[in-house]
Amino acid sequence: MLTLYTFPTPNGHKASILLEELGLSYKVHKLDLMAGEHKKPDYLAISPIGKIPAVVEELPGGVKRKLFGSGAILLHFAERTGRLMPQGVEARADALSWLMLGISDLGPTAVDMFRFSVRAPEKIPYAIDLFKGELIRCYDAMEGRLAEREYLADEYSIADIACFPFIAVAAVANAALLERYPNIKRWHDTLSARPAVQRGMAVPE
Numbered sequence: 001m002l003t004l005y006t007f008p009t010p011n012g013h014k015a016s017i018l019l020e021e022l023g024l025s026y027k028v029h030k031l032d033l034m035a036g037e038h039k040k041p042d043y044l045a046i047s048p049i050g051k052i053p054a055v056v057e058e059l060p061g062g063v064k065r066k067l068f069g070s071g072a073i074l075l076h077f078a079e080r081t082g083r084l085m086p087q088g089v090e091a092r093a094d095a096l097s098w099l100m101l102g103i104s105d106l107g108p109t110a111v112d113m114f115r116f117s118v119r120a121p122e123k124i125p126y127a128i129d130l131f132k133g134e135l136i137r138c139y140d141a142m143e144g145r146l147a148e149r150e151y152l153a154d155e156y157s158i159a160d161i162a163c164f165p166f167i168a169v170a171a172v173a174n175a176a177l178l179e180r181y182p183n184i185k186r187w188h189d190t191l192s193a194r195p196a197v198q199r200g201m202a203v204p205e
Contacts, residue, residue: 002026005046006053006204007033010165011107014070015053017161017200022081026055030204071103074158084158095153098145101138102162109134110166135170139181142167146183150190164191168201 004019004026006012019026031037031052038050047054047068054068067073078085086092113131116124142163145152152159167188171178178185191197 001058003029003056003058004053004203005029005031005043005055007031008204009052010110010169011051011070012053013165013201013203014161015055015073016203017164017197018074018077018084018158020196020200020203021161021194022077022083024077028204070107070162071099074099074103074162078158084156084161086154086157091154095157095159098152098159099157099162101141102159102166105134106138106142106163106166109138110170139177139184142187143181143183146187151187160187160191164188164197165201168192 002019002024004015006015006028007030016028031043037043038047038052043054044050046056046066051069053070053073054066055073057065057067059065067076074084086095109131113128113135116127116131120127142152151157152163167177167184171188178188
């Protein structure tokens with residue numbers, strides 16, 4: 001049995017979309033962030049710096065496999081199941097590059113943009129402009145890539161799952177985003193229509 005520790009954020013939705021796409025059975029533990037559950041010893045034993053999402057997999061012999069962070073979860077289950085990752089060496093390498101764009105660039109930049117432009121008590125123009133510029137770089141790169149192919153890799157993969165939730169949230173916050181990037185819009189709409197994506201985006205309730 002898998003237990004997904006999560007919260008309704010783009011990072012959390014990456015894991016739930018993945019599990020839904022793979023058809024894996026799992027139960028959901030919605031973390032109470034307001035109560036600081038992600039900072040308590042029981043959860044830190046799973047995710048040492050309190051990151052979400054995390055997964056605990058109960059294995060034979062009482063062994064519990066723990067994974068924390070969306071990137072580790074995406075890679076582990078794609079490799080374990082042999083799905084959602086191109087199999088050829090070159091295609092896999094290509095997919096990994098776009099996966100890491102979602103994990104290392106798009107996601108953290110979007111989070112920092114939100115922190116400085118919305119949550120920060122003092123609005124610092126330098127920080128806001130910096131992260132806005134970095135987001136635009138990510139959008140431009142994705143737009144160019146998606147002008148050439150249907151998905152970020154040669155086929156639908158964890159690279160798409162890593163990026164989609166942040167684009168979906170950005171599109172809700174800024175309706176003009178998808179108008180500005182027609183190839184991202186086509187990709188966004190294609191993924192939005194996938195039943196597993198819809199189910200994953202609704203986790204946790």
